[in-house]
Amino acid sequence: MSSVRGHPHNPQSGRLPAAWQVHVSAIRDDHTSGAASLTARAVEALVDLAASLQDSWEGVTMAGMISSVNTAVRELAAAQPAMAPLRRLCWAVEAAAENAAEEADASALATAVRQAAAAFNAAMQEHQRQAAEHAAALLPTHACVLTHSASSAVEAALLRAYSSGRLARVSCLEARPLCEGRSLATRLAEAGIPTALAVDALAARLVSQADVVLVGGDSVAPGGLINKAGTATLALAARACQVPVYAVCQSEKFLPSLPRTRQTGARPEGFAVADRAQLAGEVLPDPVPGLTVANYYFDLTPLDYLTAVISEAGPLSANMVRGLATGLRAPSSG
Incomplete structure (x- = not known):
């Protein structure tokens, strides 16, 4: 999976790094993998994105940071609309981002995104078992x-x-x-x-x-x-x-x-x-x-x-x- 680090973006407008679209397109164009596999790939993409955005969030408002996160997860959900876990992952990450808003800190928000995505995937795998x-x-x-x-x-x-x-x-x-x-x-x-x-x-x-x-x-x-x-x-x-x-x-x-x-x-x-x-x-x-x-x-x-x-x-x-x-x-x- 290619990294999205180092690409400029504007969190205040909700725009994401250009490389983010590579992740989204790869999920959108995968017509053979099931929901569990696509969700695992979406989680990997979100973990990578959180690290990338954290590098560029200095001086950006919390509202702008959350806007970027929400834009990202909604693009993932829209990439495969028939796959419910992608939408449920979107919900989990959005909720975690909102809960982290009081911290007003880019590092705390990035951590919340990573943890929420990883926790969702772990629970999904255990529930499948x-x-x-x-x-x-x-x-x-x-x-x-x-x-x-x-x-x-x-x-x-x-x-x-x-x-x-x-x-x-x-x-x-x-x-x-x-x-x-x-x-x-x-x-x-x-x-x-x-x-x-x-x-x-x-x-x-x-x-x-x-x-x-x-x-x-x-x-x-x-x-x-x-x-x-x-x-x-x-x-x-x-x-x-x-x-x-x-x-x-x-x-x-x-x-x-x-x-x-x-x-x-x-x-x-x-x-x-x-x-x-x-x-x-x-x-x-x-x-x-x-x-x-x-x-x-x-x-x-x-x-x-x-x-x-x-x-x-x-x-x-x-x-x-x-x-x-x-x-x-x-x-x-x-």
Whole structure:
């Protein structure tokens, strides 16, 4: 990760070093990493930024310093709007910056930013570990599991279940167009787990052969689960086959409302997607005149289509998730 030290900026106007945009762009352009990985990278960027800004904050008002911090974290959250942990990280850092305002000291503010970011990431990782433990314990003995895309929380649950003798085999849907499911399937196979990789079109066939569908998630809100496109279809197929569907999502992925779309600013309804249309070339390399390509990375699965959301607190019903998510509040500055 390149350093942002030494680049001039004006905290009083909220402007950030030019190199900061390198960090933001790298997160924005990463379409294969999950929420946990992107959040860890965002934390590294914030730690680096805090050190850089501290070097340039002498003589700047506290309001100007806080303005710079708030601008930075909001740019991170906007880089991947479907990823709830980035927004929750934004909230944590904004709150820490406001709490440090009484110090009126650049060093204290920079320390508060670093500590808040690191604490958020540490809690998220620990909560993911606990959620994975709960998910592994829920699997029936010698379970056949079907999963979609490449969730680090699901991967942790599957590894734990296999080590305890609860897992017989895994089928991974590849998750087109970038096919991150292939990397998960490869890692599971290398760990000794009997694993099959399947094209997404086989989801309905494979779900009838599974004991459990286990997916991750990027955001959980009262309106549903945002995850890789294809999750909603998989949940519908599992519902028809009466196969339980669990989403492994620690509480840092909960939001009181769904992210807003880039296209209209409106919250998605029903099965509408929560992100912008991606590059047509990922699906159709050679453009055809008059032919448009629909390529979305995420879809929305109603909570009632899930058997449970598994967090660090264990399995949560749809109503429990709605209650927990609705109670969340962003800082007043957000």
